[in-house]
Amino acid sequence: MAQHQVNYLKDGGLPVALTTIDKVVNWGRSNSIWALTYGLACCGIEMMASGASRYDFDRFGTIFRASPRQAELMVVAGTLTKKHAEFIRRLYDQMTEPKWVISMGSCANTGGMFNTYSTVQGVDRVIPVDLYLPGCAPRPETLQYAVMMLQQKIRKEPASRAQKPKRLM
Amino acid sequence: MRAYTPKDDVQKKSYYTDRFWVAPQVPKYDVSQDAVFAADLEAIKAKFDVLDAYIQVNQMVVVIHANDNYAVLELLKNEREYPQLSEMSAIDWLASEGKFEIFYQMLSMAKRKRLRIKCKIDEKEAIQSVEKLFRSADWSEREMYDMFGVVVNNHPFMKRILMPEDWEGFPLRKTYPLQGDEFAAWYEVDRIFGKEAREIIGPENRDPARVDRYDTQRFSRLGHEVPFGTDISQGEPDTPLVYQEQKGVFMIEKFDAEKSVVISDRHR
Ligand code: SF4
Numbered sequence: 001m002a003q004h005q006v007n008y009l010k011d012g013g014l015p016v017a018l019t020t021i022d023k024v025v026n027w028g029r030s031n032s033i034w035a036l037t038y039g040l041a042c043c044g045i046e047m048m049a050s051g052a053s054r055y056d057f058d059r060f061g062t063i064f065r066a067s068p069r070q071a072e073l074m075v076v077a078g079t080l081t082k083k084h085a086e087f088i089r090r091l092y093d094q095m096t097e098p099k100w101v102i103s104m105g106s107c108a109n110t111g112g113m114f115n116t117y118s119t120v121q122g123v124d125r126v127i128p129v130d131l132y133l134p135g136c137a138p139r140p141e142t143l144q145y146a147v148m149m150l151q152q153k154i155r156k157e158p159a160s161r162a163q164k165p166k167r168l169m
Numbered sequence: 170m171r172a173y174t175p176k177d178d179v180q181k182k183s184y185y186t187d188r189f190w191v192a193p194q195v196p197k198y199d200v201s202q203d204a205v206f207a208a209d210l211e212a213i214k215a216k217f218d219v220l221d222a223y224i225q226v227n228q229m230v231v232v233i234h235a236n237d238n239y240a241v242l243e244l245l246k247n248e249r250e251y252p253q254l255s256e257m258s259a260i261d262w263l264a265s266e267g268k269f270e271i272f273y274q275m276l277s278m279a280k281r282k283r284l285r286i287k288c289k290i291d292e293k294e295a296i297q298s299v300e301k302l303f304r305s306a307d308w309s310e311r312e313m314y315d316m317f318g319v320v321v322n323n324h325p326f327m328k329r330i331l332m333p334e335d336w337e338g339f340p341l342r343k344t345y346p347l348q349g350d351e352f353a354a355w356y357e358v359d360r361i362f363g364k365e366a367r368e369i370i371g372p373e374n375r376d377p378a379r380v381d382r383y384d385t386q387r388f389s390r391l392g393h394e395v396p397f398g399t400d401i402s403q404g405e406p407d408t409p410l411v412y413q414e415q416k417g418v419f420m421i422e423k424f425d426a427e428k429s430v431v432i433s434d435r436h437r
Contacts, residue, residue: 083333085357110374117340117349118332120357121373132387 025159029072029098030151032061036071036095038088040078043105043137047077050140060147068094073150074127075143079107080120092127100154102146103129106136171354171372197223205280209249217241228283235271235288239297242273242286246302251275251284254303257310259317261343263292269319271296295320316341335360348375 035057039047051057051064065071068091080088092101103123106112109132111121123129130153133146200210200222206229210222213231217240221232233241245251256274263269266289273286290296298321299306310321311330318339321327329336337352338345348354358370380388383402385395393405 082353082356086360089361115375116347117345117353121375125370125373126357126361 022159023155026155026157029159030154032063033073033100033147033150033154034063034065034071035073035075036068036091037064037066038074038076038078038091040076040080040084041107043077043107046137046140047075047104047143050143055140055144057144057147060144060151062147068092069096071095072099073102073147074099075102075104076108076123076127076129077104077137079112079114080123080126081118082120083118085120085126088123089126100130100150101127102131102133102143102150104133104143104146105138106134109134112136171351195225197225200224200229203229205282206284209245209284212249213241213244216244228285230285230287232287232289235290235294235296238271238273238286238288239299239302242275242299242302245275245284245286249277250279251277251282253278254299254305254309255283257299257306257313259313259319261317261341262289264343267292269317271313271319273299290319295322297322298324300324315339318342333360 037047039045049055051062057063062073068074072095074092074095076088092099101123103109107114107119108123111119113136115121120126131146131150133142135142138146200206203224206224210219210229210231213219213233217237218234219231220234221230223230231241242254253276254273255276257272260270260272268289268291270287270289275284275286276282277284288296296319298310300310300323307325308330310324311326311328313319314321314324314327315329315331316339328334332340333356336356338350349356354373355364355367358364358366362370382388383400385399385401386397389395390405392408394408395401395405399405
């Protein structure tokens with residue numbers, strides 16, 4: 001009877017990977033960022049294009065969800081009006097921790113060209129923002145880059161829930 | 170809190186300072202030039218006071234008394250073949266005349282003509298709704314109320330249509346500042362967090378082009394990223410764009426621009 005002996009430790013064949021909890025959890029989190037569909041204006045079109053087949057966000061594990069309860073990323077894509085500010089805050093509060101926000105486009109960053117009475121001058125007046133994405137409108141590649149930067153950010157954070165929830169106030 | 174500055178004289182400020190500039194005028198013609206319009210005007214004149222009537226850009230403009238508005242539009246719709254109200258709104262002449270001008274833009278597909286009925290009301294005066302005649306007036310009148318504060322009598326649902334219901338002020342009045350008054354500036358903060366939060370959140374930044382080159386808390390230069398809040402007034406390091414941190418993902422090699430090869434022979 002032939003004797004097959006595999007020296008797992010020597011040949012690098014050990015079917016076990018060693019890592020830390022932080023890394024595993026963050027690996028999972030960063031590669032399954034489900035984003036809330038939050039197109040508010042023209043930037044929303046670019047966001048949709050990023051999700052569609054040509055740019056294909058699914059590759060990054062970013063799948064758009066229509067419910068804040070299933071989402072952990074809010075891509076604020078477009079002009080936030082003062083009338084709507086209340087609702088963006090409500091939807092943000094409904095998302096479960098951990099959650100992240102990308103402010104997409106000049107309008108969401110600073111109010112952009114709408115320097116008027118009815119536009120919120122930067123969505124960060126209402127909800128805390130992790131990543132600001134410049135452009136009017138940013139191309140889908142830019143949004144992809146933003147998501148990749150966000151993934152890096154997530155991987156750098158500790159995974160433990162001891163991290164305190166982000167609050168604007 | 171931001172200091173309050175009176176905004177009542179916004180309209181008095183001259184935006185155009187060329188003293189030889191004359192506002193271009195669209196020429197007005199007599200109504201008798203157009204037989205169709207002349208007949209319409211006769212029909213209106215037979216029953217109502219007409220203050221002024223002329224043809225401008227191939228459209229007849231008829232100025233009437235404000236309390237005749239429903240009856241005149243009814244006449245035009247039912248007897249003069251103007252079955253569409255394509256637009257209506259108000260114009261703010263409060264600074265020069267103390268009045269609002271209300272206009273009704275009528276369209277007749279049968280006659281291939283457009284006609285405008287105008288009337289003037291005082292600031293506090295209300296106007297009769299024409300919603301019973303034209304369904305399109307429903308939202309137009311609400312918008313007129315929302316934007317100018319012109320109250321419309323007998324409207325079925327006299328509420329703001331564009332601005333939030335608890336909004337103060339009428340944005341299309343000339344006295345309303347473009348960037349909003351005190352109420353508008355703090356609207357979202359007051360509404361979501363309450364007035365106490367004003368101090369914490371701070372006033373709006375109304376200069377979106379303002380970029381502080383050395384502010385690493387709010388800005389980061391692509392390719393020159395540094396940790397949050399680092400002082401970069403002495404210059405910052407180049408950070409090559411990385412798509413994988415640390416050693417990268419299992420089986421996928423880190424892209425290294427140094428090691429890459431440019432293939433010149435396509436059929437290699
Ligand atoms: S930033 Fe430009 S493209 Fe994006 S919502 Fe504003 S105006 Fe539209």
